[in-house]
Amino acid sequence: MISTGMGSWSPLVFLICVAFISVVVQIIRSLGEGGFRKEEDKAEAFFSGGRLLIKNRVMDVYWGFFDAMGRYYGWMKRMHNGIVNDYVYWFVLLVTVVIGVVILL
Amino acid sequence: MMEHAPALVIAFPLFAAFASHLIGRLGSRIRDIWVFASLLLTWLFAVFLNLEVMQRGTYAYTLGADISSLASPAGFPVRIVLVIDGMSALIAFMAVSVTLASFIYSRRFMERVSGGGESADRYCSLVLLFLAGMLGMGLTGDFFTLFVFLEMTSISSASLVAFFRKGSSFEAAFKYMIISAINALFLLFGIGMIYSQYGLLNMAAIANEMVLNFSFLDKVALSLIVSAILLKLGSVPVHMWKVDVYQKVPSSVAVMCITSSLVGIYVLSRILFSVFFSMSALTGWMIVCLGSLSIIVGVSMALPQKDLKRMIAYASIAEIGYVMLGIGTGLAGMSSTFGTVALSGGVFHIINDALDLGLMFLIAGAVFYATGKTGISKLGGIAHRSASLSVLFIIGMLAVSGIPPFNGFVSKLIMYESVFCLNPVLSVIGILGSILMLSVFVKVFASVFLGSPYKGKFREIPLSMTAVMWIFALLIILLGLFPGLALDGLVSPAVEALLGHGIYMGVII
Amino acid sequence: MIMKVLLAMVVPVAGILIGLLYKGIDRILAARMQGRVGPPLVQPLRDVRKLLVKENIVPDDAVGWLFSSMPFVALVSVMAILLYLPLGITPVLEGYGDLILVLYLLIIPSLALVLGGFASSSPYASVGGQREMVKMMSYEFPLAIAVISVAWLLYSSGAENVFSLSVISGTHVWGLAGIPGLAGLAVIFLCMLFVIPGELGRIPFDVSEADSEIAGGIFAEYSGRNLALFYLADAVKAVAIASLAVALFLPYTVSGIFGLGGAAAPAADFLFHLLKVFFVLFVSSTVVRVVTGRLAISRVVSVYWKYPVILSFLGLLLIMGGTLI
Structure with missing residues (x-):
């Protein structure tokens, strides 16, 4: 826990709270569906107009x-x-x- | 023998550098073991120095004297005097640790990219010379030794820039040699002016004299010396050589180059805090302005780059800007609380900068090892081939930008909350700089790691390289989780040492 | 101490429910303003339940672990922000984190959106991701100026611990620097209100999830529970950023006026805080959303970096001048 003259920060408390919140969010997440029924082309990226001709170029x-x-x-x-x-x-x-x-x- | 640790810490790498070439004749394994053992021994010496300083406080070591701490037997200092205080011990420790890690990393890396044998011998000697130069610059107590070790650093790093004997490496090395020649010349000019006035070269003795008669010539000498050191640091407007150099240097050496810039910051703060402290308000503001410019120019020029290492080089210019912001505020507000806090933020940021950007360069080296390319347009989808490399990159990216809970956030927090007392615009520039830095690395991450899976050849990254990268990441996480330990143990002694110019003078006279 | 731990457990969950409530109110009011009837108030909750039932499709080329973990990270980080903000009562984790922490934690949800978009391996998502990143670069500048100005104002009027949020929300900033300071603060408050739709990705700044241009942008490949988590994160982020604006600029409490004590005081303050958050969200998000159109991404940069920045700096100068008088 450090405190500069004007503020403070404690990483350990932060992580404990994040851990607890993660549990809550995981509960919410588990209420949903995990996977999907694999069908033809279902998991292809959406590109209106058919097949993706140029794969991603993030330049x-x-x-x-x-x-x-x-x-x-x-x-x-x-x-x-x-x-x-x-x-x-x-x-x-x-x-x-x-x-x-x-x-x- | 341990009492001579300050001298041994510099002399041993020097000896090992020349010896490693001879031992390399016997075989590469023996040479590697020799270099590793000598680095380990130097590291132990540096740890010992730190422990000594924590116990004894600032002390001096005179080379070749009967009583090593007696620096001025006749009222003025003679012989080479090394001064060990909190800040110099910290910098020496950082330099050796980074070199040790970089050597473990570079064993397999250099094997792949240059072929063993002669060039590996050369590499080991040059790295050890580089280390000796950095340690000398970090521990020295007088100006001329500073100049000598600065030259040693420049020459060895210039050779390392030209290590891969290609046209572009030669061009970068040529530019670097011109820059370092100018650097050394102006430094020598400034030192010469001071010597002609006082007849002394020892920093503390000069500080003592300057309290009484500070003249116009001293101001000119100050400007020349500060400009020369700013050139070595790579602050705006003389930052452009840094980008060319970092791009061409082997990645394991790039980590050491970052550390040598940080040693340059140490030299700057040593001169401005302990020698020219009467001009602290003015020089503080100057450093602060140049630091903010460095942040802005560094991050904004990093965004359009197309080469991975050039981007990280520009990011390192911005990080140096942050450290300058902290140190400048410490200078300008030397008598107030916010100055001390800003200075501790700046010093902590030195440690964080070495770790974060070091990790980035190591990852860039690992990507180059695996694929043979550094242009981001040709890479892509590396995350599909190596998930651990992408996790490391995410850790490094978050740490450099200062996202909690990593270590970058702590030093930036301390700096923002003290620098704003000097001028609120500086904090705003800092926050803006960190978000732009995040965007730079997100661009790199998206271009290099994400996308469709990488189709080219992807060699397996050896264990030594991965281990070193994970050690860096672990240190980043640990410093982020327990910042109090680092602040109390490493940073506070350094800050006290910098601010206590009276003690610094008292050790010598 | 027990109270603190209890609050630390309740506040994030309450944040989700309050966020969904505000989303519902926002939709009804926007619909009425556009001459429609609008969905019932609990519609956002039903939307989340619907999303949780759907399949969770992960694209083939996506970096799976990153793709699925980003919604999780977004929601967790934005719920953690609520613990550091004063919601009428003093912040739950008072003394363990301050204003700069909140500022940086607000970056994490947007960063999670960006990384999730890039990890989707869809060109639409990549475009959305980079637009979101550019938007984040743009609005951080006036946000930083606003935050530092308020802190600086408190510092120059001699307060201790100026970055601590309880100190900021306990001091009435509007009167501290005279008339020029009042004008400056008003200008900066306006810029802060301008940042809020950018932060939340509402029109005119919804470039990253532009349905008509880039088929949903960042969310193009997300479905099922991942999309539900992002939806919840968006809802909670509205509460978080509006609470920050309220804490900085509208720190008034009600319990003093009515002379309440004991357990009624924090409850009344909390309800009043919800009212203030509604006011901020209505003015900056709902009204703006129905009257404007979407801005192009290059416009977003100039819109944020020209006028709000100049105005904020002007505001800062006015404040600095006000403290000198």
């Missing part, structure tokens, strides 16, 4: 996010271009900023 994930943040990502990807000279320029920028901050403030 273009989070399209919505990248589309919404398009300008930010365009800018970021241009900055991370992998050229060592640019890395050094960033370092020079860092040194300048740090010296400026430390000396002026």
Whole structure:
């Protein structure tokens, strides 16, 4: 049980409660049917229009996010271009900023 | 002999590194046993150091003196002095433990991916050199030794980056060598400025002098040294080399590279807490701003990546950002309670970061071992072939994002509840960063592990690799369930050691 | 002590029943607003019973253990949240968990939905899963600002233990920072109400389970008892998130006004809490649900990250300014 100045957290109590709640949920779960009668194609993934031609390719994930943040990502990807000279320029920028901050403030 | 543990902890891996090449001539089994035994011995020394510190408090060890704790026989320090306090003992212990685990993991891994013989000899020597460098950086008490061991770390890790002798590895190693050359140069420049002013190289002695006459030149030296160390850490805006390096380095070494960044954080905090503590408010705010930027840039650039190890590398940049957030708040609020709490959160996060991201890199290595690929578009459905690997990944993913009841949650809880006193926006950035981190790893999990079953060749993952990964997972779970033990036993001595700059100075003078 | 253990056993189960009750009320009111009659109040209970009778189909290509365990994890985690929230009475596990814990525990049910969707090996479920993840990324930003603002307000007015939920629900935050603080808090309360439909997956944010677009999204391959557990988890999550909003922004109790004592006071406070939760859910979920349409996923990100974030930061600035005066 730890307590920072402003809050507290006890993992053991949490786990005891989770254990108890799991028992309750398991009871609810066992009220339901466990399996299913195996029929032809019943357990195929639903894809309206017949057989699934392309199996899952989970590559273009989070399209919505990248589309919404398009300008930010365009800018970021241009900055991370992998050229060592640019890395050094960033370092020079860092040194300048740090010296400026430390000396002026 | 145990009284010379501080020196032996650094010297023994150094000796073992060169000896392992000779012993490798006799046969690979003997060399493996030799390396394992020397790592175990170093680990025992590190444990002993920790126990000593818990008993005695901070103490110094002078190399080659009659009485080892007498650092300043004539009023000023002579010889190489190692200072062991709570924080340096913790970092040394972490470095050795991670190297030991990584070596057990790497035995079968390196066999498969590089073929035994000569290259394995090279691997063992380089890893031991890397360890010696990290330990030296962690335990040293003066600036020049710091520089020497930093160079040792850079050279050995640069060779390890180029280990798989392919074009892309050479490119990454080349970039890394340029970066580390600049790093070392600026560090040396800053150290030289300080030396020219005070004529001293010992950190505590310089701190003592600076209390009285802190001048403009010291400020410039501070900026140069801090910039150089920030470059080594990989904080924004100089984080880009880290991604290239972590991608090309063998996975077992990637775990050690994470630890070396954390040693870099230790060096930063040592310099800012114990030497330049008069500028703590300013440097604290600077570190906090750079840390928040690191979190944001790290997680947002991790999302679009298509290579597994590059993603984890960006995630490690974000995690370093979290530690910087904690340490910066500790600096900026050095006299208030929230500063101490934030500092303990940051130090605890160092431990958690090594465990969580270490586990991630080990899993990435295991996937590479089994399938031979790291691009996430070519992988998929691994969960059907290896359920235990997916369970490990879930544990690591939840721990890195800070989901209760794992260890990441504890350190993030402590940090949020103290950093918000400095500025509430920082806590918001932290929470946002952790949810974005979760989305990064969910993307990885869904792409690599879920989906239709994997159709390619899937070699069985050897027991040594699985065992090491499960040990990491177990430690994650244990630290999550009993955070109080870690906080009282490991983190509080470290925090006290960092904040007690008076004691640090008193040990040397 | 015995009381605490008893409450710890009763509260999660009561949460399920209350959640189903709110779902029923929500459906009746939405139907009346749309000019229909609506189902009877116990319809959600009947829905659950129906689902429990159906077959539990697990797709061939799905990762079976993950697919079947995710509904379980979702329901367990969301019931555990109720133990840390003040439901009129002080939280059952007071002192063992605080506001940040609740914030993180709220992530777990949505994460279980996402992983369940991805584990289904159905393209519709994968799309639903990633949409849910993007939605979660979006609404956490204003939620985090809201939570930290309230905690910061309490901290700067000198309270101890500002993240503990009993302290937060015991302090009346609206008067603490003067007029600018009041305005700031009102803005942040509005953003919090805006987050609630996103968190619950109600229109306009039900992109992940869009029936007409992606055939049920995350739930496309789920049936039988797994779907029943997800349904129950959704019901309980409504109670949890609304209770959080009430605890942060509407912490008033009734027993003080009426001067009740003994056993009547917690009961009255609990009933008043249920009333407040109903009010929050009605305003943020039911009304919004019937008057708006579904947002596209890229819109969800910009809708959450533009206006609520800017408004919340504005609110935070107002609060900070208010405390300085």
